[in-house]
Amino acid sequence: MTGKMVDRLAGTTSAQAQRGEARAGACQPKNAAVVIPTFNERDNTPKLVEALIGLYPEIHILVVDDHSPDGTSDVVRGLQQRYPNLMLLERMANPSFAAAYRDGFRRVLAEPWCEAVITMDADFSHNPREIRFLLEKLEGHDAVVGSRYTEGGSVRNWNLRRRLLSRSANFYVHRVLGLRVRDTTSGFICLRREALEGLAVQQTVSEGYSFLVELKYLLTQAGKRIGEHPITFEERREGQSKMSAGKVWEAIWMPWRIRFGGRCRNRSRNQDRTD
Numbered sequence: 355m356t357g358k359m360v361d362r363l364a365g366t367t368s369a370q371a372q373r374g375e376a377r378a379g380a381c382q383p384k385n386a387a388v389v390i391p392t393f394n395e396r397d398n399t400p401k402l403v404e405a406l407i408g409l410y411p412e413i414h415i416l417v418v419d420d421h422s423p424d425g426t427s428d429v430v431r432g433l434q435q436r437y438p439n440l441m442l443l444e445r446m447a448n449p450s451f452a453a454a455y456r457d458g459f460r461r462v463l464a465e466p467w468c469e470a471v472i473t474m475d476a477d478f479s480h481n482p483r484e485i486r487f488l489l490e491k492l493e494g495h496d497a498v499v500g501s502r503y504t505e506g507g508s509v510r511n512w513n514l515r516r517r518l519l520s521r522s523a524n525f526y527v528h529r530v531l532g533l534r535v536r537d538t539t540s541g542f543i544c545l546r547r548e549a550l551e552g553l554a555v556q557q558t559v560s561e562g563y564s565f566l567v568e569l570k571y572l573l574t575q576a577g578k579r580i581g582e583h584p585i586t587f588e589e590r591r592e593g594q595s596k597m598s599a600g601k602v603w604e605a606i607w608m609p610w611r612i613r614f615g616g617r618c619r620n621r622s623r624n625q626d627r628t629d
């Protein structure tokens with residue numbers, strides 16, 4: 355294939371891709387970065403990295419670890435010897451799911467090859483096999499959400515309490531923020547580079563999981579085209595959930611803050627920076 359031939363998947367010429375010009379089509383794994391926040395995911399992370407590289411040998415992975423006491427960062431450093439496309443950002447500030455994503459996005463958007471960014475958990479709740487479809491669906495969308503609550507989507511191995519919690523959170527967020535996404539709390543999202551760059555991500559106010567809601571709110575407010583792709587969400591394989599009473603509380607009041615004046619925050623986002 356010559357440099358001038360149109361790449362069917364990327365919908366652009368390879369010369370354009372090298373220059374990082376705007377693209378309208380789907381995205382190839384070699385131009386995608388999977389950003390994975392980790393806290394005490396020593397057992398899951400190597401398995402997930404291997405699964406991702408097994409499926410998409412050219413994909414880029416950024417693990418954003420909050421200086422996990424279990425040594426997740428050390429494990430990733432070990433894997434980097436074998437996988438040159440594996441990046442690590444070790445944050446030394448207070449653990450924060452949202453700040454990990456803010457820093458992670460900044461890091462991958464600094465790379466010229468990066469045309470799409472995928473968010474996912476380290477614990478195999480999000481099936482790596484779905485990434486192919488998320489990237490393909492970028493054709494015609496600015497962002498694609500892996501969705502449990504769209505037709506064909508489901509959850510597996512969740513007890514009734516967890517199902518009710520998730521459904522109620524989803525219903526509540528819909529009522530407060532009116533998002534045009536069925537799965538408002540999903541953490542499996544694929545975003546086109548240009549869409550992400552157009553959002554005030556570094557000014558987001560969340561510290562915890564509500565970052566995922568805030569991100570979808572920003573996309574909606576900016577009039578971005580959001581698609582949904584059905585996924586089966588699975589309970590984590592190893593380790594423990596970081597969900598806590600404090601995080602549930604943040605999830606309750608944060609949608610109101612996001613809606614009414616979230617972006618009045620005057621704290622400098624440079625506080626998040628650790629790189």
Ligand SMILES: Nc1nc2c(ncn2[C@@H]2O[C@H](COP(=O)(O)OP(=O)(O)O)[C@@H](O)[C@H]2O)c(=O)[nH]1
Pocket residue numbers: 390391392393394395418419420449450451454474475476477479590594595596597
């Ligand atoms: N860097 C970082 N990652 C976090 C933090 N809290 C959770 N995570 C990661 O975010 C992902 C989702 O968290 P998880 O505990 O699985 O939440 P749950 O799926 O709602 O139970 C996992 O990969 C966690 O390791 C944090 O404070 N900092």
Ligand SMILES: [Mg+2]
Pocket residue numbers: 475477479590595
């Ligand atoms: Mg999880």
